[in-house]
Amino acid sequence: METIIELKNVTFDYFSGGQPVRALENVSLAIGKGEYLALIGANGSGKSTLARHLNALLLPTAGEVRVDGFLTTQEEHTWEIRRRVGMVFQNPDNQIVATTVEEDVAFGLENLGVETGQIIKRVKKALALVGLQSFRNHAPHLLSGGQKQRLAIAGVLAMLPRCLVLDEPTAMLDPRGSQEVLETIRRMNRQEGITVVHITHYLDEIMEADRILVMHQGKIVLSGLPAAIFAGETNLEQFGLETPTIPKLARLLRAGGLQIPAQVLSVEGLVNFLGEGPAPAKNETRPQQT
Ligand SMILES: Nc1ncnc2c1ncn2[C@@H]1O[C@H](COP(=O)(O)OP(=O)(O)OP(=O)(O)O)[C@@H](O)[C@H]1O
Ligand SMILES: [Mg+2]
Numbered sequence: 380m381e382t383i384i385e386l387k388n389v390t391f392d393y394f395s396g397g398q399p400v401r402a403l404e405n406v407s408l409a410i411g412k413g414e415y416l417a418l419i420g421a422n423g424s425g426k427s428t429l430a431r432h433l434n435a436l437l438l439p440t441a442g443e444v445r446v447d448g449f450l451t452t453q454e455e456h457t458w459e460i461r462r463r464v465g466m467v468f469q470n471p472d473n474q475i476v477a478t479t480v481e482e483d484v485a486f487g488l489e490n491l492g493v494e495t496g497q498i499i500k501r502v503k504k505a506l507a508l509v510g511l512q513s514f515r516n517h518a519p520h521l522l523s524g525g526q527k528q529r530l531a532i533a534g535v536l537a538m539l540p541r542c543l544v545l546d547e548p549t550a551m552l553d554p555r556g557s558q559e560v561l562e563t564i565r566r567m568n569r570q571e572g573i574t575v576v577h578i579t580h581y582l583d584e585i586m587e588a589d590r591i592l593v594m595h596q597g598k599i600v601l602s603g604l605p606a607a608i609f610a611g612e613t614n615l616e617q618f619g620l621e622t623p624t625i626p627k628l629a630r631l632l633r634a635g636g637l638q639i640p641a642q643v644l645s646v647e648g649l650v651n652f653l654g655e656g657p658a659p660a661k662n663e664t665r666p667q668q669t
Contacts (some may be wrong), residue, residue, distance in 0.1 A: 380411035383542055384433055384464070389442035391428055391597075402428040404597040405442070410576065412541070415568045417585035418578045420594030421619025426578045429594070430546050433576065434464035447541070460489075465535030469547040471527030472520075474534070480506070480522070481515040485491050491538075505533040508571070509563050525556025536567070542574040542647045543567060549581065557584075582609070582623040586644040592657050593618055610641035624651055 386408045392399035402425050410416055410433075418426050431437040432444050433613060435451040446464055449456040468474060477483040484502045493501070506512045509637055510527040514522065519530055528548055535543060545564060549557035567573045577585060585591060591608045593601035595618040601608060608615075609626035616622075622630070629639045643652050 380414065381462045382409045383412045383414075383447060384408075384410040385445045386429075386432065387443050387445075389429075389432060389439045389444060391432065391437060392440045392646070393428075402597055403432075403439075406597070406599055407442075408592070408599065410542070410574060411589075413568070413572050414573055415565075415575045415587070415589045417518060417588035417591045418576060418594065419580070419582060419591060419620060424595040424619070426594055427546055428578065428580055428597075430466070430544050433542070433544050434466055435460045436466070436499040439628055442576055447580070448484040462538050463540055464542045464544060465540040465549050467528070467531050467535060467543065467545045469550045471524055471531055471551065474531040475519045475527065475665070478518060480517050480519055480530055483519050483530060484537050487534055488537055501537045501539070507569065508532045508536055510559075517611040523556060528552060528556065528560045532560070540573065543577065544578075546578045547580065547583065548577070549579065557581075561659045562661070582620070583625075583645075586623075593620070595619070605644055606641040609644055 386406055389403055389406045390401070391403040392401050393472065395436060403664070408427065410425055414460060420426050430453065432439060433446070435444075435446075435457050438444075438452050438464060441452075443450040445459045449460055475483060476486050484505050485498050488498045501513070506515055509532050511533060512527060512530055514526065519527060522530060532543070543564070548564070549560055564575055564577065565587070568575045569654065577588065579585060586605050586609075588605055590602060591605055592599050592614070593608065600618060601613060603611070609622060610629065623644075625648070626644055629643050629649065632641050638653060639649075643649050
């Protein structure tokens with residue numbers, strides 16, 4: 380696979396009260412074009428710091444980062460790098476800049492001096508990609524959380540990025556909003572071929588990632604397919620993580636003698652493997668809807 384972003388021996392220190400705080404320690408990593416990469420790890424393990432190195436928001440204390448071959452330390456390339464690698468953050472409200480959905484998506488392009496005809500085309504396409512066309516004249520602050528986050532993604536897509544870096548994009552959303560955003564991210568990856576770097580504490584979100592990296596104290600300590608990370612030998616608790624429910628259940632069933640393949644990581648996968656799902660519960664045992 381061709382590489383889009385490469386980190387070589389990246390170390391990064393913050394300075395707090397004059398004292399260095401090491402946040403990344405000798406991290407090397409090649410991200411492939413079109414890859415769906417997930418980044419997990421406990422609070423403070425260095426995920427956001429790594430993410431901010433991918434589009435030159437932070438520059439390494441030692442080592443180097445290249446995006447499409449451009450070194451992030453070369454200021455003349457900063458803009459090219461930021462256009463190629465778009466960031467989406469946790470709080471959708473902080474990412475809204477205009478009074479209508481359409482203007483919000485157009486904002487970045489206007490700043491770039493893109494000509495009007497192009498802006499109109501790109502805004503239309505970006506809104507279609509995230510499913511917000513019919514909201515184009517709405518006020519962004521009236522959208523749901525999931526819609527706001529999709530609007531933030533549209534703003535990035537309008538820049539025609541090669542890579543989307545999402546730092547806990549569903550942290551503030553309800554299950555439905557999260558689902559909308561996750562589907563949008565997966566579609567951008569599969570249909571548009573956009574490279575995705577997805578940071579999350581919700582491990583169920585990344586069972587279909589091409590590769591998962593586990594961070595611990597500023598280092599990448601594990602890397603592999605979801606099945607290798609969650610059904611492998613390594614215990615994740617030592618890195619402050621919990622094995623998600625289904626792989627944990629599969630492990631217990633395996634210990635009890637059922638030959639469940641490591642690839643079974645989701646409810647659907649487990650139900651398929653076990654054959655027919657359980658009979659539906661009787662009506663009277665269901666909670667009443669009021
Ligand atoms: N602006 C800052 N100044 C000083 N230290 C910082 C700063 N930002 C982060 N750190 C420290 O750097 C380390 C890595 O932080 P980072 O935010 O990258 O972790 P994270 O994995 O994204 O955590 P979380 O899951 O809580 O978002 C932590 O020890 C943190 O306290
Ligand atoms: Mg973070």
